[in-house]
Amino acid sequence: MKKQRVKKLPNYPGSLKTHSLLTIFILCEAVAIIAQAYFLARAITFLFDRMPIGEVIPDIGFFFVAFVIRYLITHIEMAAADKYAAKSAQMLRDRLMQTYFGRSHAFVRQIGIGHLVTLAMEGVDHVKRYVEIIGVRMIKTAVIPAFIVIFVFLYDPISSVILVLAVPIIVIFMILLGLAAQMMADRQYETYTRLSNHFIDSLKGLETLAYLGKSREHAKKIEQVSGDYRNATMRTLRVAFLSTFALDFFTSLSIAFVAVGLGLRLIEGDITLLPALTILILAPEYFSPIKQVGKDYHATLDGQLAMQEIDNLISTEESRQTNEQTELFDWQQDSVLTFDKVTVGIAEKKLLDDLRFNIRTGWNGIIGASGSGKSTLINVLAGLLLPTDGSIQINDQPVSSLKNESWFEQIAYIPQAPYVFPLSLADNIRFYALDASDEEVQQMIQEIGLEDLVRSFPAGIHEKIGEGGRSISGGQEQRIAIARALLSGKPVILLDEPTAHLDIETEYEIKQLMLRVFKDKFVILATHRLHWLKQLDHILFLESGELKHQGTHEQLMNQSGNYVSFVRWGKEESG
């Protein structure tokens, strides 16, 4: 995917107000800059003419006032930009969260949750930094040089011509040097990335190197590559810094030109000291905004990239799906869940194609090889994904989707790696049932066989687990998720490959535990592990998104078809 970047002024709520305000402030600043230069020049000229200091004091005073006002305005501008940036950043983060919970899971699967977290944290930071600098900078570049050059023109047209002519020369050189640096960087790109990645690559491979018995020898390689990296970087930097050099060079040369020109005309008597000095003081101010343009290149780039990505995420509206639903239903022992022509995905990219089935309380299995659509179906059942076509019914009552408060109240979901919150063990277990007492939690711990773990914790059930707390094994995670589901008393249990990653002994124990505690629930289990098949009351066999067979294991074994070969092959493989 090619990364896009926006180069326009950020357009978040309050943008017009902020940018108008900024323009007004910057106009004031331009006036203050000119006043500051003018009064300073007057003061110096009068002193130079040996006027008594007492008579010059008003001019010195005016200079100081203009000087103070100028910097006050500068900081007010920045503070206004900061405020706008802060508000935008806060809004973006909130919107990202709302989008994340409001939309179906499809987009998360594309970009990954990890990246989404980074986007919400660092991505928003980048946007914030960009918004802070870009508005002020763009308006300043447009306003201040223009104001100054007009003022100079009124005094001394020749100097204003020098100032105006300097800009295109600077721009042309900047472009040429920028291109040269870019070409150089492109040429070296491969070497450069290889060298700069080498170190982190080595750190990540450290364990492997150690086991190969080569970790000590590799240290020499680090030294050598670091040297190469330095040489390559310096070669690029020499050119890259040239553009700043050129900018400085041409601006200060222009100032020198102006100064010398003024000097010569002073000698000729074509101009007097006061205007000459004023212009000399204004010349650096004229170039100052232009010199800022190339600064903070990386902050700008990162900001633009992040802004584009976040804007895309929060602005894409999902095709009309009503998320707020009023349908209320309870899952009863005799309830039936019906899928009628349910399809997910469009045209050639169908993840699920025309699924039709009825399932009811008992153990239901979604079986198939990896890539057959098991996870997609479980995600639809969990309300994380919305069908693109077809209808879902509960007790023959159509529901527009399972992304529905009433359905969420019924279900508990246990994935391969349940998320453990950085809370106490007890709070993790009563996550779905906040009002459960410590005694009830204790009881649940007995039920699912975590007493040994609790006994090993100094704080018992109040010991913190998860990030920053005690680490727990995969089997213990599963037990906690089971306890969570049981304690809430939810009737529908969704299991997504809950045991395949566990060692065989733990898998055996967890399986026995699940069979026992979820006996009377409406269980839907997605798995490729064959040992579950006999325990299932109803099997949905998927292949490339299509429902190929359904029924009990015995029924399916008696049909000729892919189910039989799927089971046969699996049997051979493990035996």
Added chain:
Amino acid sequence: MNRWIIPYIHLYKGRMSLSVIYGLLGVTSGAMLLFVSGYLISKSSLRPENIMIVYVPIVAVRAFSIGQALFPYLQKLVSHDIVLRILSHYRQRLYDTLEPQAIFLQSRYQTGDILSILADDIEKLQDFYIRTLFPSIIGIVVYGVLAVVFGFFDLPFMLMMLAFLGIIVFLVPFLSYKTMRRKHLAIKKKRGSLYQHVTDAMFGKLDWMVSGRVQEIVHQVAEDNKNLITSENKMKLWHHKREAILRFTAGIAIILVMVWSDAQTGSSISPTIIAAFVLMMFSVADALLPISEAVEEIPLYTDSIKRMEAFEEKDSMADLPAVRENIIWDRPAIHLDHVTYSYNRSAPPVIDDLSLTIEPGKKVAVLGKSGTGKSTLLKLLSGVIQPATGKIHLNNTEMSSHYLSSAVSVLNQKPHIFHTTIANNVRIGKPDASEEEIIAVLEQAQVMRMIDQLPGGIHTQMDEMGGRFSGGERQRVAFARVLLQDTPILLMDEPTTGLDPRTEHDLLVTILEAAKDKTIIWVTHHLAGAKLMDDIIFMEAGKVKLRGPHRQLLKTNNYYKQLYQMDEGI
């Protein structure tokens, strides 16, 4: 701070001085450009008869304008060269620190990508030199030079200016540092809280939804977000106030210079110098003002340094080979004699009085629940850790990590594939291997047919074209790397985890075929392929719970039979 910064300042004091000199020359050129311009204009306005009087200032103006651009350019180049040199030392040092802990990094730091964080830390320290150290030193030197210049004309005025500019050079930076350290801590805490809740919200999405608690977490995140932004705003506001104060001070300094130079005219200097001095002060102020900003960043670097120092204090426990002994091993047997091992004294031993013999050429599967010691057993067998009590022998030689890659090779759980060519990845285990040898092991690993179809053959970059190599193929390359070491004993730590069943099975068959003469000790989490092994060992609490050949266990042990039946499926 001391250990990670000072030694390198010492090491590069020459180059650093050069950088500071260039920086100083840059500031001087800027100041002199304005100074001479002011002088030039004042002098010209007196309309001298002879243009030659202003000839020297005219040339000087041009010279200084070039200097103003050239010296900062040189300063930047020199200072970047210095930090790149220092970066190279840092990398070396970090590598040397982490290397002895290599085999424990995974288990010690399960969460977070600590290695990337550390690599970022040393990159960040570059900024310390570029953004804090050099600007501060240049600022202070400019301050000193200014003192000398004023002192030359007027000693009391010099003292007054020193005291006054001291506000910019010392007082405000000091306050800045103090304040920022506090604010930085507050912001860090709030960021941490926001980060944790965003992570909770996103990774636990469905848990929030099914518990009807979505609003709760959304509010929590919004609250954290607001707190963080408020803190950041406060910091920003403080910045603006500080900058305003600094500017205000600078403005007064400029006026003081103006008044002073006026008072001096007639006595020690001519009136033409008034403009010169005043304009010069603008440039000088620009060199002094950044000191506060430079100093306030110090708390950011101390975090990084602390993190790295913490790593330097860890003892390694591991025993990695510095020298390797090139003994030709002839199918050694492995003997464990009452071996005990524990990671810390208070905890129960991970390996508890374990005695075991593995005959040469045997294929042994090791199973056990997590925490029963199977990975530790593998580490002991590879020699990277030594038993606390008891002995491990290969035939009659006591095991040590010196025999890694000659007697024993290890295919660890997630073998790293380096960002280089296939050939280089395989060669890492045996740097002097010929291309034929590499092709031979890749063929044994049954991945050569796939590699032959690549345009670059074995010289194709592994990371190029992203998804070109599947999980199974990457494992095969890693296996070829181990095969190239051609050791009589091969240790494997769940090399098939994460592969789908079919790929897993194919890889296992390949491995057993390629290593049919070798001893294989294979830590695994299920019984797929158990039939192909000679011996199955179940561990529990650091001891062998169950051991025997597959057929025998199936007949005599009910527990094993149940597990096997479950794994087999139907």
